Amino acid sequence: MRVPIKTKLYLGMIGLVLLYVGLVWLLNTQYLEKYYMSKKQDLLIHSSQIIDDLYKDDLGKIASTLAQLESDMSVSIRITGADGITKYSSIYRLINGKPFFPEATASPDQASRANVSSNYLKVDQSINDQFILEIQKDPILNRDYLVLERKLQNDDVLMLRIRLSSITESVAIANQFMGFTAIPVILLGCIWTVIFARRFTHPIIQLKEIAHSMANLDFRKKCQPQSNDEIADLADSINYLSDQLDLAIKELHLQNQRLTEDIQKKRQMEHLRKEFVSNVSHELKTPISLISGYAEGLKANVMEDETNKNFYCEVIMDEARKMDQTVKDLLNLAQLDSEYFRLNKTVFDIAALLQQVLYKYTAIFAEKSIQLSVAASNGLLVYADRGKIEQVIVNFINNALSHVNQDKIISLDLTPCGDKIRLSVMNSGSHIADDSLDKIWISFYRADQARPREDGRVGLGLAIVKAIQERHHNSFGAENLEQGVRFWIELDRAKFHTP
Template structure:
């Protein structure tokens, strides 16, 4: 967090230093560049003035004095025109100043000016205008160097100031002399610099508050993004960047959101794949274990009848028993054990065909009430032997859609399971419950409840809750496995519920309303 806070500090210092740097740079630049820049602008103005005066004298039928006066007002300059004799023919200065020149100032060549003063007399000329001798020298310089004008910076000792002047050749050998006063730019620059420093200091103080706000606005999204990135590193993808803006930080935030979603999706897929892989490994382990148990159970189930058949067959072969009645009993035992082995093999074949998908259900409409009554009737001998009466009160036909032969096996297996596990109360009930889309058939028997940790196991092959009683009622532990396989092939619910005094096994089948 200290690093994040330093972002605000760095931004604050950076912006404040930038403001101060701009102020200092402006002050230095103003001190060094302002005067040369100002003089350069004035020089350009004098050149423009010269070009326009030159155009004026190239025209005919024009009031020269009026045009020169306009240019004087436009450029705030004083304009003086000298003739070939280097004498003033026009000047925009409205008054005369005591500047005198002597006889050597007059040119011995050229036409005499009618207003030319007498020699050796001192005559006043216009303010700051150069003497004829100066103009004469300027004329020679212009022609000698083959240039159009000369610009110079002069001191006005009388007024203690400076001015820029231009001396240029015009048409008909006339000379333009124009001057523009230059204000005390250094003094102005110093005043400006002091003002900039004072206002800059004030602006810096005021800006500091704005900079704090700006730094916070700029740093907060970065802190937010850093927080999101830290959460992502901990595999927490719940945090998202919520500021909607089009800046680079906004684009970065949007990209981090997409990255977060992609990482979350990818990690979720990886977890699902890992979970599926673990499940497949566990399933394979279970299948291997089930295969081993299956082989062991089949071997165990066949071992006893084979031993009995083998023993009694050897006794008959060796004529150990001479009594005819005893021989018949031996034969009956052999036939009974062979029949049990046949039932076991048939159930194994049925279970294998259903689970492999070779024996698929043939769905048709039939009356489940009639099927249950028929199943009870088929088991009536066994029920009579055990002195059990099955209670089934449904009288009206109830139609369902399923494979009638397979469902008969389910009802028969449930009923035989109830007969084998009913307690001394001998209470067995078969019920039909009509639902909105299905019909629930339940087979209840009074007796011991199934432990919760064994409920999932009872549907496996060769499962026996009481192995000591298995041969007592001829069970192989395959009945419920067949039920599970049949109901899975129908894709319909089945299960078991522990009730107060017993156990209820049930299945659900589609009724007419679900079609």
């Protein structure tokens, strides 16, 4: 059976209180009277020695001392001469002017000569070479006395007598008082035991609760010791252990989280690799099949007229051009992702570069009846890789030409934004789904899966834009507008960056 430590303290301390009370009562009952008797004997012997030292046959000089001894010790004193005549006595009293003494009916002188002490019953006697110490019982008064007799230096006899009934009564009163006080003492002891046990076990119970919390990986609870003892040291150790375990588990959790992220990244990279291989294979399969088919047709001389032969050659050349562009884009993207790639940053006028690129598209804009608008101020210097930023502009324009609707609106803007310059390209057309705004930057991703591949696009242009901007550590994005879709990038202003 499991007994709590609090109960053990209760029982142990209550047992100590009961043992103490019982032991005190036993000692009072069995030994207090003997101890008190021994002390009275020592006191009588000491008093007799004082009288012996002071008495020089002149009782008048020590009368006051004898009276003081009688008063202080409640003792009766009698001094008799060598002839048996009483010289001093506090035993006898006067009645009607005559001395009264219950020891005998004779006069004091006669009683002294007749050795009246022989009328007492001697209960116990102790004799040595200096004094006689005995317990006498008065048969008339039925009283017990402790009597000491000794011979003084002048051969007189000193007798000191004290009533033993007072000793017995004192012991009885003490035992009675002990009985009365035992109950409140036990009750107070029990109350104190409860208080002490609670104060003693409270930190232990608190430590137990903290240990249970630690077992459940909850390290928020801390023990606050109220004392400076071994329990406080144990509480500090438990708190320290809790902090260390909390730190270790947090670090372990962090390591597990990092490991999980690494595993997820590895799985994601593996998925991207497989998807990349699949997309590349798919994108190259079609032009290779077309080139192979038309080449076999030419070899077999399927078409005899020159016009059809030229058509076959144009298809082969066009598909070869598309395949070449795809391979170049893949190599470009791989180069940007390489850790060894370094940008060639210079300071240049972004507006001049924009006009230069737009000039190359003049014929295409005219052919497709594009309504072009450009908002750019000259002298906007940026610090970036000129060739890569030109590629970003080209990819944005190609993307706009591919998705512009029948409104044929394309607008380009250069806007200063603090230490950055934002370049944006907007085309009128259908909005991009919200869940695809972040996915369009992934290689081979197409927001419109139904769009045919005859436009020559394989979904690498925006992925290249993303890689270039990440190399420049600048932002990029896309957003739906009321008229269409706008793509944007940010560039570092040259006045904030030195080459």
